[in-house]
Amino acid sequence: MPSVDIRTLILLLGLGNLLLFLALASFRFVQADARSSVTRTWTLSKLLQGLAWGLLWLRGEIPPFWSIEVGNTLLLGGVALEALAAWRFATGRTPRWLVVLVAAAVLARYPLNGLGNADAAQRVVVASLLVAGLFGVTGWAVLWKRVERTPLQFVVGGCTLLLAGVVMLRGLVAAWPGQGFALFDANFIQVATFLALFLLMLVNGVGVVLLDTERSGERLNTLATRDSLTGVSNHRDFQRRLRVMLASASRNRYPLTLMAVDLDHFKQVNDTYGHPVGDAVLHSFAQWCEAAVRESDVVGRVGGEEFMVGMNGASLEEATAIAERLRAAVAASRVAVNPRESVEVTVSIGLATLTDSDDVATLVARADAALYRAKRNGRNRVEIDGQVSLPTGQRWREPMSELPVDPVARPAAGP
Numbered sequence: 276m277p278s279v280d281i282r283t284l285i286l287l288l289g290l291g292n293l294l295l296f297l298a299l300a301s302f303r304f305v306q307a308d309a310r311s312s313v314t315r316t317w318t319l320s321k322l323l324q325g326l327a328w329g330l331l332w333l334r335g336e337i338p339p340f341w342s343i344e345v346g347n348t349l350l351l352g353g354v355a356l357e358a359l360a361a362w363r364f365a366t367g368r369t370p371r372w373l374v375v376l377v378a379a380a381v382l383a384r385y386p387l388n389g390l391g392n393a394d395a396a397q398r399v400v401v402a403s404l405l406v407a408g409l410f411g412v413t414g415w416a417v418l419w420k421r422v423e424r425t426p427l428q429f430v431v432g433g434c435t436l437l438l439a440g441v442v443m444l445r446g447l448v449a450a451w452p453g454q455g456f457a458l459f460d461a462n463f464i465q466v467a468t469f470l471a472l473f474l475l476m477l478v479n480g481v482g483v484v485l486l487d488t489e490r491s492g493e494r495l496n497t498l499a500t501r502d503s504l505t506g507v508s509n510h511r512d513f514q515r516r517l518r519v520m521l522a523s524a525s526r527n528r529y530p531l532t533l534m535a536v537d538l539d540h541f542k543q544v545n546d547t548y549g550h551p552v553g554d555a556v557l558h559s560f561a562q563w564c565e566a567a568v569r570e571s572d573v574v575g576r577v578g579g580e581e582f583m584v585g586m587n588g589a590s591l592e593e594a595t596a597i598a599e600r601l602r603a604a605v606a607a608s609r610v611a612v613n614p615r616e617s618v619e620v621t622v623s624i625g626l627a628t629l630t631d632s633d634d635v636a637t638l639v640a641r642a643d644a645a646l647y648r649a650k651r652n653g654r655n656r657v658e659i660d661g662q663v664s665l666p667t668g669q670r671w672r673e674p675m676s677e678l679p680v681d682p683v684a685r686p687a688a689g690p
């Protein structure tokens with residue numbers, strides 16, 4: 276079998292980690308505050324690991340204290356920082372117990388090595404098992420499930436756990452009685468371990484930063500598309516999604532109905548109870564709206580107290596039933612202002628269903644016109660735009676989602 280020089284691999288690990296540190300430290304984020312504590316900690320961990328591998332590479336050339344004690348401590352410290360960064364990435368926090376745990380793992384090498392009296396094989400066992408444990412924490416944290424795992428999480432977390440397994444195996448092999456194990460021995464498990472360490476350096480050196488960037492992208496997307504008060508689509512996102520729905524409905528000849536909803540006399544709610552209560556009413560109303568429609572429908576806040584719902588595949592008849600139920604449910608609901616008082620609100624609703632000559636602007640204008648007719652005709656009612664709709668194509672067979680019978684929301688339960 277062709278041999279692999281362990282010392283050269285260790286040199287590459289040192290240089291690779293130092294170059295990664297340089298690249299990460301000099302990366303300029305688009306936003307000044309985007310360099311999160313995750314990427315900062317991760318960057319620092321690369322520096323510690325680069326220095327550590329450098330000192331380990333110099334084994335035999337420099338005093339043993341520097342290569343063995345300082346080198347191993349820096350290596351464990353670097354891997355421990357990775358674990359903390361990964362945990363913070365996963366949960367958004369760095370719990371104190373975890374800091375204590377990883378610090379204990381770093382310091383544990385002194386007593387486990389008999390305070391410097393251990394031979395090379397024992398040092399390999401101790402370092403391998405501690406490093407494997409820390410990589411295990413990192414891999415587990417990276418794979419932590421939030422909403423759903425991204426493919427990148429699987430790649431980075433999976434590779435890290437694999438490496439933890441290989442390093443642990445190295446520790447167990449070295450612990451086997453009669454093994455004379457030293458840092459530069461080129462036996463099979465040594466080659467496998469250092470190659471795995473080298474490959475992981477490439478994958479997760481940038482992996483966690485990419486994961487962090489992926490997550491920032493998700494956050495930016497939410498900021499750009501969701502209304503911050505109610506969590507439903509903002510005006511721009513709603514327009515974009517309605518355009519897509521409209522194109523699909525026209526192409527596939529299925530019905531699409533647009534519902535325009537406006538809270539009645541909302542100014543009075545603000546004037547009587549204050550803006551925070553008004554906000555709570557808007558938040559509750561958005562939730563009732565989402566509960567009343569199907570998941571494939573799109574709810575958007577298109578103005579202060581005006582919402583629109585694009586109802587995919589809903590004929591005018593079906594949409595009218597949904598709108599009527601929503602109107603009745605809102606009228607029967609209360610938003611608690613304080614333990615003794617609650618606000619009653621009603622809504623006016625206008626409906627327009629897609630015709631051959633419609634584009635987004637005309638459909639919205641017709642739904643709005645129906646809404647204003649509902650306002651003029653006394654509020655707390657549903658009005659339908661009079662134009663002829665497309666013949667009903669496929670109809671939805673799923674049952675409509677049920678609204679709570681008497682939803683009572685509290686202002687404190689805002690977004």
Ligand SMILES: Nc1nc2c(ncn2[C@@H]2O[C@H](COP(=O)(O)OP(=O)(O)OP(=O)(O)O)[C@@H](O)[C@H]2O)c(=O)[nH]1
Pocket residue numbers: 504537538539540541542543545549550551552553554557578579580650654
């Ligand atoms: N609390 C709160 N109020 C808002 C927000 N956006 C708009 N408003 C208020 O919504 C109210 C809308 O008032 P109007 O346009 O007069 O409508 P209205 O009182 O609901 O009357 P009608 O629509 O005719 O029934 C204003 O008082 C706005 O200040 C918001 O984000 N939060």
